[in-house]
Amino acid sequence: MAAVEAQPQFHVLAVDDSLIDRKLIEKLLKTSSYQVTSVDSACKALEFLGLLNEEDQRNSDIKVHLIITDYSMPGMTGYDLLRKIKESPSLKDIPVVIMSSENIPSRINRCLEEGAEEFFLKPVQLSDVSKLKPHLMKENSKEIPSRCSSSGPQQCFWPASSICI
Amino acid sequence: MDRNHLLRQVAYMKNSLFDQGYLDREQFTQLEELQDDANPNFVEEIVTLYYNDSARLIQNMEQTLVNRPIDFVRLEEILHQFKGSSSSIGAKKVNDACTQLKEYCSAENTEGCSRTLQLVKQEHAVLRTRLETYFQMVREAG
Numbered sequence: 001m002a003a004v005e006a007q008p009q010f011h012v013l014a015v016d017d018s019l020i021d022r023k024l025i026e027k028l029l030k031t032s033s034y035q036v037t038s039v040d041s042a043c044k045a046l047e048f049l050g051l052l053n054e055e056d057q058r059n060s061d062i063k064v065h066l067i068i069t070d071y072s073m074p075g076m077t078g079y080d081l082l083r084k085i086k087e088s089p090s091l092k093d094i095p096v097v098i099m100s101s102e103n104i105p106s107r108i109n110r111c112l113e114e115g116a117e118e119f120f121l122k123p124v125q126l127s128d129v130s131k132l133k134p135h136l137m138k139e140n141s142k143e144i145p146s147r148c149s150s151s152g153p154q155q156c157f158w159p160a161s162s163i164c165i
Numbered sequence: 166m167d168r169n170h171l172l173r174q175v176a177y178m179k180n181s182l183f184d185q186g187y188l189d190r191e192q193f194t195q196l197e198e199l200q201d202d203a204n205p206n207f208v209e210e211i212v213t214l215y216y217n218d219s220a221r222l223i224q225n226m227e228q229t230l231v232n233r234p235i236d237f238v239r240l241e242e243i244l245h246q247f248k249g250s251s252s253s254i255g256a257k258k259v260n261d262a263c264t265q266l267k268e269y270c271s272a273e274n275t276e277g278c279s280r281t282l283q284l285v286k287q288e289h290a291v292l293r294t295r296l297e298t299y300f301q302m303v304r305e306a307g
Contacts (some may be wrong), residue, residue, distance in 0.1 A: 020215050020250040027199045027207060072245065101249045101272055123253045 010136050011062075011139060014038040015045045015069035015081065016099070025099075032129045042076035042103065045069065046084060049091055050059075064094055065136050068120075070105065071100035079111060086115045095135040099124055171306035178299050182191055187292050192255030209300045215254050222247040223286060230279055240278065241270045247285075258288040 012034045016022045022038045028165045029036045039045050049064065067085065069078040076084075078098050085091045098111045101122040108119045117135045183190040193208075200207040222243055229240040248263040263286040269277030 002279065018246060018249055018253075019218050020211060020253050023211055023214060024196075024253055027204065031199055031201070074242075101245075103251065122249065123192055123195070123255075 009033065010065040011035045011037065012132075013045060013048060013064045013067045015040075015042060015067065015073070015078065017041060017070065017073045020106060021070065021122065028126055028129045029068075032124065032132075034132075040070070040127075042073055042078065042081035042084075045081055049085070049094075066095045066097065066132060068097040068099060068132075070122075071098050071111070072102070079107075079114065082111060082114050082116055097132065097135075117132045168306060171302065173303050175306050178302060180269070182299065186257050187295055189252075189255035189257045189260075192252070192278075196254065210304070212254055212296055212300070213278075215250055215256075219247055219250055219289065222250075223289065226282055228274070230282065235273075235275060235278075237273050237278075241267065244270060245274050256292055258260060259292060261284060262288050272285075 012029050014022065014029065014036055016025060016038070017040050019040075022040065026036050026038050037048065039048060045067065049067075067081075069081055071078040078100075082098065083097050085094060085096055092115075095117045096115065097118045097120060098116045099120045099122050100107065105123055111119055118128075118131060125159045178191075179188075182188040183193070196208045196211060204210070217296060226240055226247070227242050229236055229243065244263060244267055248267070251259045256261060262281060266278060266281040266285055269281055
């Protein structure tokens, strides 16, 4: 019952209006063993995340462990999306990473100040994606001690439905 | 034909593309590193996607320069998308031409925009031919 399982897969929501960049970020994430959902706008991202806003979220099968979004998108920008997420009681703890093809320090600072964990310059590389892990582990590790059934160095098993977001 | 010979030709072709500045070595290599058994043709697929997508963007940019008054804001928006995709696949010369176009666009210089858009199209077409030949050779080498 309390068997030690392989580390649960983290689910990343990728947001980018560019088809090519979406394909690229999907591949980068999948190659790094993440489960990926990609959408082409901030609005669709919020729609998708809205599915997590249900009262009985514990029973929902959909979990998002990290959001990675392009900055420049028509309509709602990645920055607007970041703000909306950080303003939402149920979504604010999901780590958010911003991507941009433009290296504008004031833009980068603004995003980091608003709560983005990282800012990646495009084109995004595998080495960038490898920086995501600590942000994901940080969010989940606070739950591990109370659920550990073994005191050994093995990875603790916790039921997927109780991963907090 | 000897496979090793074909592989050497593939390597030679690729290095030429890098040395002649058509492709960004780092970015293109990154794309190749993403190819695996599940996606053995990832690079060719993404390049094909790029050419389908970018043809449309070029047409849209041309259209903005035909309309009067010229909507330079719109042109810059389309260019931003196009430049982004180009840099994602490592299309170096195309990207450089885009940078020039961006400057003329910011300056609202119609003649400059027309001229550099032609340059963008040219580089875009040349790279397409080079890459088609390259992927053909990759396929032949197995």
